[in-house]
Amino acid sequence: MARQVFVLVGTRKGAFVLESDATRRAWQLRGPFCETWPTNHVVADPLSGTLYAGGGNEWFGPAVWKSTDLGASWTHSSQGLAYEAGQAPVKSVWSLAVGADGSLYAGVEPAGLFRSTDGGVSWTHIDGLQKHPSRPEWNPGGAGLILHSLVLDPADPNKIWVGISAAGVFASEDGGATWEARNRGTRADFMPEGQNYLEFGQCVHCLVMAPGGRGRLYQQNHCGMYRSDDGGRSWESIEKGLPSSFGFPAAVHPRDPDGLYLIPLNGDIKGRFMPEGNAAVWRTGDAGASWQANRAGLPQGGAYFNVLRQAMATDTLEPAGVYFGSNAGGLYASTDEGESWDCVAPHLPTITSVETLVLER
Amino acid sequence: MGGQEPAAASHDGPAPVLVRLPPHLVVLFPGADRLVPVNASSVAEMVDGLDALWPGMRERICDETPAIRRHINVFVAGRRARLSTLLAPGADVFVITAISGG
Numbered sequence: 322m323a324r325q326v327f328v329l330v331g332t333r334k335g336a337f338v339l340e341s342d343a344t345r346r347a348w349q350l351r352g353p354f355c356e357t358w359p360t361n362h363v364v365a366d367p368l369s370g371t372l373y374a375g376g377g378n379e380w381f382g383p384a385v386w387k388s389t390d391l392g393a394s395w396t397h398s399s400q401g402l403a404y405e406a407g408q409a410p411v412k413s414v415w416s417l418a419v420g421a422d423g424s425l426y427a428g429v430e431p432a433g434l435f436r437s438t439d440g441g442v443s444w445t446h447i448d449g450l451q452k453h454p455s456r457p458e459w460n461p462g463g464a465g466l467i468l469h470s471l472v473l474d475p476a477d478p479n480k481i482w483v484g485i486s487a488a489g490v491f492a493s494e495d496g497g498a499t500w501e502a503r504n505r506g507t508r509a510d511f512m513p514e515g516q517n518y519l520e521f522g523q524c525v526h527c528l529v530m531a532p533g534g535r536g537r538l539y540q541q542n543h544c545g546m547y548r549s550d551d552g553g554r555s556w557e558s559i560e561k562g563l564p565s566s567f568g569f570p571a572a573v574h575p576r577d578p579d580g581l582y583l584i585p586l587n588g589d590i591k592g593r594f595m596p597e598g599n600a601a602v603w604r605t606g607d608a609g610a611s612w613q614a615n616r617a618g619l620p621q622g623g624a625y626f627n628v629l630r631q632a633m634a635t636d637t638l639e640p641a642g643v644y645f646g647s648n649a650g651g652l653y654a655s656t657d658e659g660e661s662w663d664c665v666a667p668h669l670p671t672i673t674s675v676e677t678l679v680l681e682r
Numbered sequence: 683m684g685g686q687e688p689a690a691a692s693h694d695g696p697a698p699v700l701v702r703l704p705p706h707l708v709v710l711f712p713g714a715d716r717l718v719p720v721n722a723s724s725v726a727e728m729v730d731g732l733d734a735l736w737p738g739m740r741e742r743i744c745d746e747t748p749a750i751r752r753h754i755n756v757f758v759a760g761r762r763a764r765l766s767t768l769l770a771p772g773a774d775v776f777v778i779t780a781i782s783g784g
Contacts, residue, residue, distance in 0.1 A: 356706065356709060356710060378783075378784075379752075379753045379782075379783035379784050380706070380707075380742075380751065380753045380754055380779045380780070380783040380784065381707065381710070381741075381742040381743075381751065381754075382741060382742065382745060382751055384741075397710065397738075398738060399738070399741045400738065400741070402741075403741070403745070403746035404746055405746070406746055406747065406748060407747065408746070410745035410746050410747060410751075411745075411746070
């Protein structure tokens with residue numbers, strides 16, 4: 322048995338898969354898959370190795386694609402992936418996650434949540450989220466009213482967290498029947514002075530759960546970086562020491578709940594690219610108390626790209642691999658916990674998401 | 683609706699129309715053909731027929747409004763059709779991906 326590492330990449334023009342042995346030194350690139358549909362998220366069921374890709378096509382609408390042979394062949398479905406007749410139609414799938422009980426979840430635009438219990442063949446709308454009393458006041462962010470972050474408790478299938486731009490973080494502890502806003506302590510700098518701390522309406526960009534099962538969450542927000550140690554009920558700013566409060570993705574260390582990776586950009590009204598044109602992945606090993614910039618192997622000077630919400634991930638190997646993909650199509654990999662980097666695929670389409678899968682084969 | 687609308691069919695069951703499908707729709711359904719005869723007296727019935735032949739094709743052509751998707755055009759006798767548009771026996775129907783969608 323040997324371990325194979327797969328990096329699953331969603332792009333504006335289909336899904337790609339990169340594959341390597343556990344040394345992660347030589348990557349084989351396959352794709353584009355999913356008929357080059359705009360693909361917002363590609364994930365794997367770590368137990369079965371089944372791949373799922375979610376996206377939407379301007380012509381043909383939303384779909385979740387599925388591959389049981391690591392990308393060699395794909396099927397697609399959107400059976401039930403629709404709101405009731407008369408509502409604004411589902412435009413695209415933005416996020417996917419496989420639950421502890423094997424259920425597959427899909428977050429969509431306009432923001433809503435669907436569940437499949439048959440491996441993505443058919444879908445049921447979890448309408449409890451849309452019944453939250455704040456729903457009429459949700460406003461879209463720059464990319465639309467998108468449910469882009471989907472966090473499932475690894476042990477309790479009833480616990481679900483979602484991040485919606487720009488409605489904020491919501492959580493359910495009853496499998497999606499009822500929801501509460503969990504945004505206390507996160508800012509909305511775009512609101513009038515004195516109205517910056519809201520119950521909902523914050524522009525969350527990425528929500529991730531730390532390992533360890535103790536309810537720790539991190540989020541990159543349009544307005545700051547935050548940690549929660551109580552399942553999102555309260556948030557504490559961890560942006561001190563970072564070059565800006567603006568960025569899109571966040572990725573947790575696979576084993577260390579104090580380990581987090583962020584990619585701060587130069588600011589939301591300054592072009593949203595790497596500060597000074599110098600790329601860096603910032604790492605904390607103390608839950609955000611202090612930060613170090615990691616630049617080795619990343620472009621320094623002239624790096625006017627960004628990294629989108631779901632476009633950074635870690636793998637489960639030791640030492641952990643860290644991966645990110647840029648809107649300019651460059652996929653970067655680190656095999657030493659983010660310290661040094663290589664560009665392993667320089668010319669992909671705009672990268673929307675990066676996830677990993679490690680299989681014993 | 684245009685002047686090509688037929689009177690209600692007087693025979694049993696709808697007569698076949700000839701549907702032309704775009705290549706990037708056909709590629710999503712293994713075994714699907716570009717040129718398909720479908721028994722239908724309206725665009726809605728035509729979509730029913732296509733979905734019966736290739737399950738899931740309805741969701742690619744229509745949204746849950748229900749309506750033909752925003753960037754899909756269905757042309758009948760030179761005019762853009764809606765789901766309610768009636769089809770004459772033997773009508774040529776063109777399902778086309780609009781340039782506005784990509």
